[in-house]
Amino acid sequence: MSEFTHPVVRPRRLRQSPAMRRLTAETRIHPSELILPAFVREGTPEPLPLQSMPGVVQHSLDSLRRAAADAAEAGVGGVMLFGVPETRDAIGSAxxxxxxxxxxxxxxxxxxxxDALVVQTDLCLDEFTDHGHCGVLDSRGVVDNDATLERYREMAVVQAEAGSVVLGLSGMMDGQVAAVREALDAAGHNDTAILAYAAKYASSFYGPFREAVDSQLQGDRRSYQQDPANRREGLREARLDLEEGADILMVKPAMSYLDVLSDVAAFSDVPVWAYQVSGEYAMIEAAAANGWIDRRRAIEESLTGIRRAGADAVLTYWATEVARWLR
Structure with missing residues (x-):
């Protein structure tokens, strides 16, 4: 019988205490790497809670100001604004x-x-159209890519003039970055940055978001958002957006597409962000409400996983709360 040899390499040495684990952590989250998505509803005098997203509301203008101030005080890096209009039409005139x-x-x-955080706006038509699609429809009821680009160009200039510092191009139209960049520059908004939703998938995890923006969607968005089965396609889209002049690249959703996020982060020479979408938020909140998981640990772990995969910043509905924990 051979004599037992004790292990020489003992990785557990670096896990033995909270202080040691903090010291040797490979991935960290900072409040400035978090971005708060916020919904503002036209005509409402007070915030309206969302049933599918506990703790998230459709803001009034006053409550939105307070939420933005709270985020800034907590050290959050930015806020991404989504508008919910009272009136919609086929081209999203609002x-x-x-x-x-x-x-x-x-x-x-x-x-x-x-002056305290980066104010960003969603540049897409889905919140504003009476059919809920991200673009203008042709006579067959199909999203017309190039007609939609003209609307995006108009939106970009108006949003920049309103003071948006970063425009989030989330519609997944071919050529949208180049079209918007040209329109911004022609209007003198050379310093307005473009966040390209480069790899945005046709995901089931957007469900609660539909309530948040009171979506009027008829059908689905699979003809322009990406097929969840495709990994290489995400890289192709990201490379095209870089070539067209994107300042930042986005992968959306986050948790089910960490492989795509890692791929994009590996080659990108501009910042790469990820969106922890409404369904990801809702699942954790629901499981925590039922006592099935530790809420704080699950939130922190989910964000750490997204950062570990390569995201330089994360859009998350927990941004302000997590920033306070970190501070």
Whole structure:
């Protein structure tokens, strides 16, 4: 019988105490790497809670200002604004109205916290159209890519003039980054940055978001958002957006697409962000409410996983709460 040899290599040495684990952690989260998505509803005098996203609301202008101030005080890096208009039509006219809810809200938030965090806006038509699609429909009811680009160009200029520092191009139209960049530069908004939702998948995890923006969607978005089965396609989309002049790349959703996020982060020479979407938020909140998981640990672990996969920043509905924990 051979004599037992004790192990020489003992990785557990670096896990033996909270202090040691903190010291040797490979991935860290900082409040400035978190971005708070926020919904503002036209005409509401007070915030309206969302049933599918406990703790998230459709803001009034006043409550949005307070939420932005709270985020800034907590050290959050930015806020991404989504508008919910009272009136919709086929081309999303409210999106390019300087007095539309999203543009009014942008001016309000910039006035409130513009020096303290980065004010960003969602540049897409789905919240504003009566059919809920991200673009203009042709005579067959199909999203017309190039007609939609013209609407995006108009939206970009109006949002930049309202004070948005970063425009989140989330519609997944071919050529959208180049089209918007040209329109911004022609209007003198050379310093307005473009966040390209480069790899945005047609995901089931967007469900609660539909309530948040009161979506009027008929059908689905599979003809322009990516097939969840495709990994290489995400890289192709990201490379095209870089070539067109994107300042930041986005992968959305986050948790089910960490492989794509890692791929994009490996080759990108611009920042790469990820969106922890409504369904990811709702699942953790629901499981925690039922006592099935430790809420704080699950939130922290989910964000750590996204950062570990390569995200330089994360859009998350927990941004302000987590920033307070970290501080």
């Amino acid at each position: 999106a390019t109205d300087p007095d539309g809810i999203l543009n009014v809200a942008t001016r309000a938030v910039v006035a409130e916290v513009g």
